[in-house]
Amino acid sequence: MTIDFSLSREDWSLHRKGYLDQQRHKERVQEAIRKNLPQIIAEESIILADGKKVVKVPIRSLEEYRFRFNPYQGRFAGQGGGNTQKGDVLGREIGEGGVGKGPGAGDQPGVDYFEAEVSLEEIEELFFRDLKLPYLKDRQKHRMSFNDYEFREVRRHGLMGNLDKKRTILENLKRNCLHGLPRIGGIQPEDLRFKTWEDKIKPEVSAVVLAMMDTSGSMGNYEKYIARTFFFWAVRFLRTRYSQVEIVFIAHHTHAREVTEEEFFTKGESGGTRCSSAYRLALDLISQRYPPADYNIYPFHFSDGDNLPSDNETCMELVRELLKVCNIFGYGEIVNPYYRASTLMSALKKINDERLVTVAIKEKSDVYTALRQFFSEKGR
Amino acid sequence: MNRELKELEKAIELIHAQAKEFGLDFFPVHFELCPADVIYTFGAYGMPTRFSHWSFGKAFYKMKLQYDYNLSRIYELVINNNPCYAFLLEGNSLIQNKLVIAHVYGHSDFFKNNYRFSSTHRQMVETMAIHAAKIREYEFKYGFREVEIFLDAALSIQEHIEPPGLASGKAEGDADKEEGAPPPATPYDDLWALDRKEATNDKNERNRKFPRHPQKDVLAFIMKHAVDLEEWQRDILAMLHEEMRYFWPQLETKILNEGWATYWHNRIMRSLDLNEDEAVEFARLHAMILQPGRMQINPYYVGFKILEDIERRWDKPSAEERERYGRAGEEGRQKIFEVRATETDISFLRNYLTKDLVEELDLYLYQKIDKEWVVVEKDWEKVRDGLVDRLVNCGFPYIVVADADYQRRGELYLLHKYEGLELDVPYLEKTLHHVYLLWGRPVHLETVLDGKPAVFSYDGKKNTRR
Incomplete structure (x- = not known):
């Protein structure tokens, strides 16, 4: 018998085509969201999401248009488990506007619209970018300001509890290096560094x-x-x-x-x-x-x-x-x-x-x- | 080589020998063991080497999502090429992969022997790699976005081609000559013909239509005759055309091809020496493959059942069949080999989907009534015909170029050959935008809505309808 088959396993880790094109598709989804904001922000799935972080919105402009038959018209063939009778109901359409959501995704003939998963933040970011606050009144001076503090500075003096160990060691190493000894050790007071906070005034508006x-x-x-x-x-x-x-x-x-x-x-x-x-x-x-x-x-x-x-x-x-x-x-x-x-x-x-x-x-x-x-x- | 590969190699050798013994006649097969996401890439692109486009990325994402949710698994992926390429999923059990291997040999035999595949290009893996490289080059040269916009448009009509190998020599050869009315060699050449023209009928000449006969190959027609296309754009259309012609026979034989492969994985697996666990696992997998589809028939199941039925009827014909058709009996195997060589889905169903089978398989037709999908037909002949109707032209609407110089303004007039199913209007309007981009001038499509002819047009600014 001649051997006319072969089997191999290669390294596919560089085969990224699917992911790259998926990325491009994702970009197009973003574009489409930007263009369809007026429709998308009125989507029920968002308004009624009840705090869910990720919502699904139908993106119709990303369909691959072609000449096709009306997916809701005419007869289709299917197959039952036996004893299917005329008049049996296979599925029901829910939702509105002709968006078919049959029993289980992809279970209906021809229904092909893309449902993108978007986080609310993404939509907000795109949407709110264009919104402004008109006639903002400056009320800060009337309103109590409260103090906040942030560690954002390093000084040579400070409380031992706020010692910045990493920076202290780095200083020590630097000083030792200057003396030709690249090592850590013999920490002197001049090596010490302290984290220091700053008062911040956050206006409450x-x-x-x-x-x-x-x-x-x-x-x-x-x-x-x-x-x-x-x-x-x-x-x-x-x-x-x-x-x-x-x-x-x-x-x-x-x-x-x-x-x-x-x-x-x-x-x-x-x-x-x-x-x-x-x-x-x-x-x-x-x-x-x-x-x-x-x-x-x-x-x-x-x-x-x-x-x-x-x-x-x-x-x-x-x-x-x-x-x-x-x-x-x-x-x-x-x-x-x-x-x-x-x-x-x-x-x-x-x-x-x-x-x-x-x-x-x-x-x-x-x-x-x-x-x-x-x-x-x-x-x- | 590790143990997994060793074991698989042994399995392939065994199955290969078994398939040969059963009389299958296939191309050499190269098997490749890959991780799931790579297999899904191939599934989405239809070919490992195909060009890049976001729509494949979308398909890939969908398939992968379903895989991650364990909703679907591609059982086998095999490429019509010589040698055939087939992909086995890493992490499948040995018995799963054995089933896939047996199934693949069924497909390979089918590709090699079914007459619809006789003209397919068997080095398509390389050709598509070349196409992909060219498209990448065009992206580099003319801009990624530019090429993408063009691909979006071209892909929207890619199904509208002349199916390979069907058109008679006349249609393909002469259509060109006729439609093309070659430009005169010198600006004065037409003077020579003046006498003759007058002799015939000038009026006739004026009304001469272009193309003379409706052209089914919309893609090729646009490629040849759209005036403003750049060379690289024509080249992309030619590449898509070639790829679509390659895929076409696979679209035409989905049920028969899958049925054939299923029939053989079943036969081959049963002939192997399986232990009890393996036998149970195989039975489970086989049953999974044969699950009926409520909203869409399962081609594996229907094809498999019809083939088994043919084999049975030719092995043990009834007294009537012996007398009327002169069947001798014990010819089942021979008969199904003949069927696999000579039929496509449409003829396969028309010739061999019997009343008993329609009933046994519980096939039906359903349609949408108000908001529900309801079973409306159980009569076997109507079910069979309804099933076949959806397969005509691979399920795509039949559209031809009726006039490429509509209203003497070089506008493109497409005609949908209406056969009772209406087109999806929003889709149609958006697709016209794409066609306009390709043709470069206003485009029209005539179809039928609510029993009346309707013409949709797009002139680059807005859609109209009359």
Whole structure:
């Protein structure tokens, strides 16, 4: 028999092609994230991640486009374990927007979108880079500064407890070398080095977000989701800039009250809308708990704009009051496709103050635009 | 050489001899023992020496992830080449690797003997290495990003080629002559023809279409006729074309090829002298390979079952089969060797997937109804035909170049030969961007949506649809 086979084992450790191309793919994912930030920041998987550090976001622009059949149309062949009957359900689609998540990944025909794993920090880094704090007030002098210390200097004198042993030995070695004896030993007082601390003044700057939302009957789940997405990022952003950020939730219909976060996002109420009630409560809270001298105050109000017409005058009045004590006042109106003539928006627009920022939100990705408008470089 | 290699070598020798005895006729095989990530690289690229592209990196990452989670394992990886290259996974048990070795010999025999492979390039490992080197050189010369953008575009239509070895001499040879209407040798050459033209019909001449007949090989057509392509870009298209033609027969014979290899690893392993533990381990592995796929048929399983069924029916034909088809009996082995030489998946299923098999294998068709995937068909003929329909043109939409001078503006007009399945519209629109990049002028694609013709266009700025 002729030997016509061979077997070998080589060193494959230099075979890095897969990893290199994977790296390139990763870079493209990053690029895509940057380009798709408006969609990505509104992804439910992030907002509802509940503190998970890594989230999965679908990146559609990284698909390898080609002419292909509609993956949701027509018949496909499959195989059962026996006794499969007509009408048996093999899987169900969950989620929305045509993103198929079948029973088990890759179990569905043709569904091929790339789910990238991204950490929240990565997204924040890309996103917050463009956000600024407008009208930042200098409140440091009013606010108590607290002391912090840091070891960042080395001196020849100090407390024995703070002896820097490594540097001391190095000094000793150096001195011995100068005398032609490259060794450690015979430590003299002049070899000693001590770590020394320095007092540091860290300003404590606080901010408070007054999250106001219309919880009247006309605000549905979608509208609440928009508001939730907004506050999620607003608070996260402010936390990167202030040492302390508080958030107060104010729900209102015809009356306003302070609620817990959970209530704020889940409870719906019925009845009409009187936005002035929320503004009044906000002013009360500011005067009671958040003196403007100590806090940067960011009131944001989300509504569908369906306010009682008779209330608009009062609203303008109160917003003017608020503007006197706040950094900016943001009003986001979630545009209702069936009701366009918003009276509150047009009323607020009459107030001529550039620190009042109003934004109309038509779809999820507009949250990104809203954030960028609220946190833009103004008044610096 | 360490013990693991020694043992493997002995196993290969044994299996090799056994395969020969069974009458398998294969290329010499070079086995290589590799770590998992290297095998997954090869799996992702389709070839160890293939060029670099991020899409392979993505595939590699996906495969590796599944391996790390233990969701899937590549059982075997074998490359159609002379000699064949096959890769064994380090850390597999000896019995696992024996199974893989036996399976590999099945594939090698198939590559050598199936008629669809008769024209494949058997030194593809080297050729692809050359392609990879050239592409690397282009990256160096013209910029990495530049080449990547071009590759993204070219890969998007790589499946649209003329399948190798099918086109008759006429189609391939003459199509060129006809479509190409060679440029006149001197600017005045056309004057000579003036008389003749007038004699025939000037109008006809004006309406002359280019290409004269629809061209299935979109990739080659663009390579030859796109006006603004640089030489290196044409070269990349030619390389991708050659690689796709090499892979095509493998796409056409997935079920038959895997069925054949599975049939042989089963036969060979059973003929080996296995101890009890090994026999149990083998049975477990074999059963794992033959798991039915609920949403997608398992080619190993279906192919294997059909081949066994053919063997049985030709070994012991029923009285009717003896009479009607003149089967003598005891011809099973001979018959399956014939099948492996002459069929592709489509003909294999059409000819040999019987009613009994469809029922035994519990095959069905399913589709999406509202938000659920529901089994909608169990009738064996419809199941068989539904299965075959999805294999036409290897499962890719059939697209041809209908007009390369659309509206007399040199625009490219592609036509999707609609056969009841609609295209994915968002994908189609994005793909047109790629085609535009290749063609350099506005591109159009005609297809059918909701029963009506629809033309999608991209002019470099925006997508339109009418």
